[in-house]
Amino acid sequence: xxxxxxxxxxxxxxxxxxxxxxxxxxxxxxxxxxxxxxxxxxxxxxxxxxxxxxxxxxxxxxxxxxxxxxxxxxxxxxxxxxxxxxxxxxxxxxxxxxxxxxxxxxxxxxxxxxxxxxxxxxxxxxxxxxxxxxxxxxxxxxxxxxxxxxxxxxxxxxxxxxxxxxxxxxxxxxxxxxxxxxxxxxxxxxxxxxxxxxxxxxxxxxxxxxxxxxxxxxxxxxxxxxxxxxxxxxxxxxxxxxxxxxxxxxxxxxxxxxxxxxxxxxxxxxxxxxxxxxxxxxxxxxxxxxxxxxxxxxxxxxxxxxxxxxxxxxxxxxxxxxxxxxxxxxxxxxxxxxxxxxxxxxxxxxxxxxxxxxxxxxxxxxxxxxxxxxxxxxxxxxx
Numbered sequence: 001x002x003x004x005x006x007x008x009x010x011x012x013x014x015x016x017x018x019x020x021x022x023x024x025x026x027x028x029x030x031x032x033x034x035x036x037x038x039x040x041x042x043x044x045x046x047x048x049x050x051x052x053x054x055x056x057x058x059x060x061x062x063x064x065x066x067x068x069x070x071x072x073x074x075x076x077x078x079x080x081x082x083x084x085x086x087x088x089x090x091x092x093x094x095x096x097x098x099x100x101x102x103x104x105x106x107x108x109x110x111x112x113x114x115x116x117x118x119x120x121x122x123x124x125x126x127x128x129x130x131x132x133x134x135x136x137x138x139x140x141x142x143x144x145x146x147x148x149x150x151x152x153x154x155x156x157x158x159x160x161x162x163x164x165x166x167x168x169x170x171x172x173x174x175x176x177x178x179x180x181x182x183x184x185x186x187x188x189x190x191x192x193x194x195x196x197x198x199x200x201x202x203x204x205x206x207x208x209x210x211x212x213x214x215x216x217x218x219x220x221x222x223x224x225x226x227x228x229x230x231x232x233x234x235x236x237x238x239x240x241x242x243x244x245x246x247x248x249x250x251x252x253x254x255x256x257x258x259x260x261x262x263x264x265x266x267x268x269x270x271x272x273x274x275x276x277x278x279x280x281x282x283x284x285x286x287x288x289x290x291x292x293x294x295x296x297x298x299x300x301x302x303x304x305x306x307x308x309x310x311x312x313x314x315x316x317x318x319x320x321x322x323x324x325x326x327x328x329x330x331x332x333x334x335x336x337x338x339x340x341x342x343x344x345x346x347x348x349x350x351x352x353x354x355x356x357x358x359x360x361x362x363x364x365x366x367x368x369x370x371x372x373x374x375x376x377x378x379x380x381x382x383x
Contacts, residue, residue: 006057009209010050013216017046020223027227033094034087038226041080045219048073049212055128056208064124068116071136074143075106078150081184085154088177088226089161105146109139137199144195151188155181166325167313170296171360179225187218269311277312278319280305291331294358298324332357333372336365340381350377 021042024035051070054060060067079102087093112135116124162176169175194211269277284305290296302309316324335357339345345353354365354377369377 006053006209007059009053009213013046013049013053013213016220017042020220023227024223031088034084035226037080037084037087038223041077041084042219042223044073044077044080045212045216048077049216052212053209060128061125064121064128065117067124067128068113071113071139072106072109075109075146076103078143078147079103079106081187082150082154082157084222085157085180085184088180088229089157105142140195140198144191147188147191151184154184163323166323167317168298168309168324170291170325170328170358171294171364172325173360173364174230177229179229180222183218183222183225187215190214190218269314273311274315274319277305277307277315280307281312281315281319285327285331289331289335291328292335292356292358294355294360296328296358328358329368330372332359333369336369336377337373337380340377350381353377 021039024030024039024042027035048070051066054063054066082102083095083099116127158177158181162172165172165175190211281301284301285291288304290301290304293300298313299309302312305312307315313324316322316327320327322330336353339348339353339356348356350365351362354362357365359365359368366376369375369380373380375383
């Protein structure tokens, strides 16, 4: 790569990050805490990429104070990615004093580098041409271990978020943050590939620039996706869902009677109450067919039945051995099966029927239909 290309990358990175930060801060439909965290991630990682690019050119000789300044940043960025995930999925998210423990590695490494930061310009210029010090390799190893740790925590949060959504919503496509999971996975893959290349394969000049640029693009991808993400109305969550821990979710299949008994140990509902509410709920669904509404939420039915949302959630979880999402979609699939074989509806396409019974997309309809029938809608219609 030529110096001109490096300078072009510097300018493009700076402009892109600036525009994205402005867009996030001025977005009207925004989760303020999450956007502030994401702006911090973009700023830190853009700086990280800028200095890495700068160190690949002779321009670094004009700015020797920046040479080591990027090294503690991954310790901070990994933490912010995890807390960004929490802020996107947790109603009323805020930092607590105990969260500061996550800053220890970044603070310790910064203190270790402080003598270098305070050294004179001649010393810093001298280090530019010297071999990479051992502490850098040790720091990268620790950063990689911490990245895997925080990615795991983030995936736990996203899994718990999806389960909580299923307790309150009948359609999840725009709410479950699958894009964030995939981008975090790509982020970890690129960092891991760069780690393996740096430690076990012959290094090249491009190794110093390409990984941070790719990682920077993923960070920007998260920013653009966040701008398009619709606001999740957290007031629809039940009180028990608000209080549920996000980092240790029950597996989706862990819906046994024992698990439900533990979850609702302090509930005031008796078995007779649950049976009565369940009967009212099923009669209501059969009579009103509210499941045809694609935007149906738990609180809508709770309001119509005059049952508190958290109690209705308990009735569904214990009385049907499932959740709100499964219950509503089972009714939708039954309705779809009738319409697929109804001679009057033969002029409708699969997509028309999907929308008509309450799904928001053909893919969601196909996945749900196959889950309940082991066939695609087309196979069922033809059979």
